[in-house]
Amino acid sequence: SAETIFKAATGCQGLTYDDVILMPGHISFSAEDIDLESYVTKNIKLKTPLVSSPMDTVTEAAMAIQMALHGGLGVIHYNMPIAEQAANVREVKRYKNGFIMDPLCFTKDHTVQDVRDMKAQQSFSGIPITEDGKIGSKLFGIVTRRDIDFIADPSVKLSEVMTKKMVTATEPVGLEEANALLKTSKKGKLPVINAEGNLVALISRTDLIKNRDFPLATKDDNKQLRCGAAIGTRPEDRNRLAALAEAGVDVIVIDSSQGDSMYQHEMVKFIKSTYPAIDVVGGNVVTARQAANLIKSGVDALRVGMGVGSICTTQEVCAVGRAQASAVYNTSRISRKLGVPVWADGGIAATGHIVKALAMGAGVVMMGSMLAGTEEAPGEYFFQEGVRLKRYRGMGSIEAMSKGSEKRYFASGAKVKVAQGVSGAVVDKGSLRKYLPYLITGLRHGIQDVGMRSTAEMHEALADGTLRLELRSPAAQREGGVHSLHSFEKRSM
Numbered sequence: 001s002a003e004t005i006f007k008a009a010t011g012c013q014g015l016t017y018d019d020v021i022l023m024p025g026h027i028s029f030s031a032e033d034i035d036l037e038s039y040v041t042k043n044i045k046l047k048t049p050l051v052s053s054p055m056d057t058v059t060e061a062a063m064a065i066q067m068a069l070h071g072g073l074g075v076i077h078y079n080m081p082i083a084e085q086a087a088n089v090r091e092v093k094r095y096k097n098g099f100i101m102d103p104l105c106f107t108k109d110h111t112v113q114d115v116r117d118m119k120a121q122q123s124f125s126g127i128p129i130t131e132d133g134k135i136g137s138k139l140f141g142i143v144t145r146r147d148i149d150f151i152a153d154p155s156v157k158l159s160e161v162m163t164k165k166m167v168t169a170t171e172p173v174g175l176e177e178a179n180a181l182l183k184t185s186k187k188g189k190l191p192v193i194n195a196e197g198n199l200v201a202l203i204s205r206t207d208l209i210k211n212r213d214f215p216l217a218t219k220d221d222n223k224q225l226r227c228g229a230a231i232g233t234r235p236e237d238r239n240r241l242a243a244l245a246e247a248g249v250d251v252i253v254i255d256s257s258q259g260d261s262m263y264q265h266e267m268v269k270f271i272k273s274t275y276p277a278i279d280v281v282g283g284n285v286v287t288a289r290q291a292a293n294l295i296k297s298g299v300d301a302l303r304v305g306m307g308v309g310s311i312c313t314t315q316e317v318c319a320v321g322r323a324q325a326s327a328v329y330n331t332s333r334i335s336r337k338l339g340v341p342v343w344a345d346g347g348i349a350a351t352g353h354i355v356k357a358l359a360m361g362a363g364v365v366m367m368g369s370m371l372a373g374t375e376e377a378p379g380e381y382f383f384q385e386g387v388r389l390k391r392y393r394g395m396g397s398i399e400a401m402s403k404g405s406e407k408r409y410f411a412s413g414a415k416v417k418v419a420q421g422v423s424g425a426v427v428d429k430g431s432l433r434k435y436l437p438y439l440i441t442g443l444r445h446g447i448q449d450v451g452m453r454s455t456a457e458m459h460e461a462l463a464d465g466t467l468r469l470e471l472r473s474p475a476a477q478r479e480g481g482v483h484s485l486h487s488f489e490k491r492s493m
C-alpha cells in the first residue's frame with residue numbers, strides 16, 4: 001500500500017512520480033465510463049482534474065477559457081497590471097460558447113474603405129453598425145461583403161450601404177434557440193440585442209458549425225465559466241484582489257514558493273473574512289505540518305510542490321523542497337481527511353504522472369510546461385533549428401521577476417536578485433481543443449488500467465490500502481522506458 005511504501009521511504013528518502021509504479025487491477029468497464037470528477041476546492045468540483053499554472057507563459061484568458069470549457073480550471077497569472085488581470089478574468093466570465101462578446105463594430109460614419117482596410121487584416125462576413133462603433137450601443141444595421149462588393153467609391157459612408165433589415169435575437173436567448181434562428185434566417189451572422197435595441201453579442205454561423213458543445217465545462221451558478229487568478233501577499237495585493245473580485249473571479253490562488261508564512265496566513269484570513277464567496281488556495285507547501293498550518297488559517301485547497309517544476313531551481317538554490325510524490329502523499333493524507341483538496345503542482349511531464357498524482361491523493365494537478373507551447377498559451381511562436389517553439393519561463397527566472405513576479409520569492413526590493421527558475425522554450429503542441437482531449441483520454445486509460453472507475457474510488461483505495469504500488473529500482477525505470485531500439489521518434493506529445 002502507499003502507506004507502507006511511503007512510511008519506509010519517508011524519514012530517509014523522498015519519492016518522485018518515477019520512483020513508484022501502480023499495480024494494475026481488474027477492468028470491467030470502458031475508459032469512457034470513468035468518472036474524473038474531483039474537488040478542486042472545498043466547494044467546487046471539476047469534471048476534469050486539470051488546472052493551468054499562473055505563469056506568464058501559460059495562463060491568460062485564452063488558456064483559462066479552454067481549460068474551463070474542457071472541465072478544468074485556468075489560473076490567470078499576475079505578472080501584469082491589476083486592470084489587465086481583471087480584464088482577463090472578465091473575458092473568461094463573459095465567454096459564452098458560440099456567442100461573440102467582443103465583435104468588431106463600425107459606426108454609420110465609417111466608410112467602405114475602412115471595411116476594405118479591415119478586410120485586408122482579418123476575414124469577416126458581417127460587421128455590426130452601432131451608434132458609437134462598439135458593442136453595448138444601439139444597433140443600426142450590418143455590413144456584409146455583398147453590401148460593398150460593387151461600390152466603386154471607397155469614401156461612401158456605411159450608413160448608405162448597410163443592411164438595415166436584419167434578423168436579430170433578443171436577450172435572453174440560448175445557444176440552441178439562436179442556432180435555430182440562424183438556420184431559418186440563412187444569414188451568416190445573428191446580432192443579439194437587448195430590450196433597448198443595443199447590441200449585446202453576435203453569433204456566427206461558421207462558429208456555430210465549428211463549435212462543439214462542451215458538456216464538461218466548469219461553470220458557476222449563472223452558467224458562466226469559472227476562472228481562477230493569482231495574487232501575492234503584499235498589502236497592495238488587496239487592491240488587486242478587490243479588482244479581481246469585482247471582475248467575478250471564482251478562485252484566488254495565493255502565489256508563493258513557500259506558503260507557510262505569516263504573510264500568507266494573514267492574506268488567507270483577510271480574503272475569507274472580506275470575500276466569503278471566493279475560494280482561496282494556499283501554498284505552496286510540501287509537508288504535513290505546513291499543510292496543517294495553512295488549513296488552520298482557512299484555505300479551501302492547498303497547492304503542493306516546491307522546486308519540482310520543469311523550470312525550477314529552488315531546490316538547488318535554496319536547498320529546500322521535496323520530491324513530488326512524497327509531497328503530494330504526505331500533504332493529502334491529512335488534508336483529504338479535512339475535505340481540503342490538494343493541487344499537485346509541478347513536475348507533470350506525461351499523462352502517467354497525472355494518474356500517479358491523483359493516485360497519491362491529489363484532487364487535481366496543476367501544469368505549466370505541459371500546457372506551454374499550445375496556441376492558447378501567451379507569446380508568439382518562433383523557429384529554432386527548424387522546430388516551432390514558444391517561450392516558457394519560470395516565474396522565478398530573472399526575466400519574469402523583472403516584470404513583477406519577484407513577490408513570489410520574497411525578493412521584492414532586494415538589491416541582488418537570486419533567480420529560482422530558468423527561461424527556455426517548449427515545442428508547439430497545437431491547440432488545446434485537440435491537446436486537452438488527448439490528456440484526458442490518457443488519464444482515463446491510466447485509471448482504467450488500475451481497475452478504478454473514478455478518481456473518488458482511487459482515493460478510497462489509497463486510504464484503505466487496496467491501491468497497490470511498487471518502488472521502481474533504477475533498472476526498473478530503464479526497463480519501463482523505451483529501450484533496445486536503434487532510434488525512435490517520440491511523437492506522443
Ligand code: XMP
Pocket residue numbers: 053054055257284305306307308309310311312313314315345346347348366367368369370393394395396397420421422
Ligand atoms: P511544471 O513542471 O508544470 O511546473 O512546468 C510548473 C510549476 O512550477 C512552479 N514554478 C517555479 N518554481 N522556480 C521554481 O522553483 C520558478 O521560477 C518557477 N516558476 C514556476 C509553479 O509552482 C508552477 O505551477
